[in-house]
Amino acid sequence: MKGGIPLHVAIGDIRSITLRNKLKRLGLEGQHIDDLISLVDEIGIQQNLNDMPLGVRFSTVKSKKNKPNIWKG
Amino acid sequence: MMTKTMFPPSITNLLLQEGQRFQINNNFVEALGTGIICCVASARGGKTSLAYVMLDYVIRYTKRPVILDSFPQKVIDEGVPDHWKGRVFNTPFSQIATVNEPAVWLVDDSGTHYNSRDSMGGGKLLARTAGILSHFGGGMTVIFTTQLLSGVDVSFFRYTNMATIIRYVDSDVLKHERSEWKELVQEGQYQLNRVSSGRCLDYFWSGKDRQLVRVHFPDWLNKKVDPIKADLMSRPMRYHTVQDKERMIKGGSKVVKKSKTDKSKENMTE
Numbered sequence: 469m470k471g472g473i474p475l476h477v478a479i480g481d482i483r484s485i486t487l488r489n490k491l492k493r494l495g496l497e498g499q500h501i502d503d504l505i506s507l508v509d510e511i512g513i514q515q516n517l518n519d520m521p522l523g524v525r526f527s528t529v530k531s532k533k534n535k536p537n538i539w540k541g
Numbered sequence: 542m543m544t545k546t547m548f549p550p551s552i553t554n555l556l557l558q559e560g561q562r563f564q565i566n567n568n569f570v571e572a573l574g575t576g577i578i579c580c581v582a583s584a585r586g587g588k589t590s591l592a593y594v595m596l597d598y599v600i601r602y603t604k605r606p607v608i609l610d611s612f613p614q615k616v617i618d619e620g621v622p623d624h625w626k627g628r629v630f631n632t633p634f635s636q637i638a639t640v641n642e643p644a645v646w647l648v649d650d651s652g653t654h655y656n657s658r659d660s661m662g663g664g665k666l667l668a669r670t671a672g673i674l675s676h677f678g679g680g681m682t683v684i685f686t687t688q689l690l691s692g693v694d695v696s697f698f699r700y701t702n703m704a705t706i707i708r709y710v711d712s713d714v715l716k717h718e719r720s721e722w723k724e725l726v727q728e729g730q731y732q733l734n735r736v737s738s739g740r741c742l743d744y745f746w747s748g749k750d751r752q753l754v755r756v757h758f759p760d761w762l763n764k765k766v767d768p769i770k771a772d773l774m775s776r777p778m779r780y781h782t783v784q785d786k787e788r789m790i791k792g793g794s795k796v797v798k799k800s801k802t803d804k805s806k807e808n809m810t811e
Contacts, residue, residue, distance in 0.1 A: 536735045539747070539754040541546035 481512025543757060545602050551704040551749035552578060556595055558603045558643055559680045574643060575680035576702030581687055581726060583711040587742045588686035590762050592647050593774060595684055599645045600628050610634045610648045613780040620773030622761040637670055642678045648685040668696030691719040705748035709740045
């Protein structure tokens, strides 16, 4: 199982899967559908993070990795 | 390539002669010219070669004499590069008081000569000297290399200005490092592994500047250019006589007397 589950399934919400299947059955596609899916994914992830400590929530924030400090003589 | 700004400020500050000017962030400052530069790395980790590059810097950009502590005469005569000739001596560190110039000393593999467990021997000498390095010869600098700082008498680090250089240290050896220095050495390993791998011979971590520095490897140390000279410089202690090698390992002629046990009183309580 490890490493084989997409992020939105692993830490998202079951409703995002239901919505995906529903939209697929209806044959709906396009940018606005993708936006809707990502919105539901984000709501799901946020819901899960709500129960987590602040440290865990902060660690999910995208940040720049600091570069090694190399002396330029 | 050798340039005057090849080393970060904390190292340049000690390599240049007292009063010589150098640049930090567009400001000129005067070099202190006295203190200790300690270089930590496991065996074959590039301690000695880096120390040589620092000495080469001293020879090129200052008028300070260079002293290779207790090096075999053969290395001084046949190993050192031509532009070092006349600038390099092998006075023993124990005779530091006789030198009246702002010398830069290389004390290679301090763990053997100045071991912290040899409190009455060389270890004490190094520690006592540290406090008055700035007085001798108008300010001296000691570059010393060691595999682990826990092997060097702790007093040596207490009384003067220091710049620390961390290179690759074996992870199993690192467990035995002095607690005061362990964090710095560990950080060095982390930083080195960000830009290099294996023995990380192409960089060192300057502890005081908190910067990685690219290492310059001169031709005269390259085995492919001149294997004999390179070996003379890379493993100088190999060229000591057997007697000298034994003296180094045994720490002079000191004999530890066994304490006498009175057999008749062995199991008595008083």
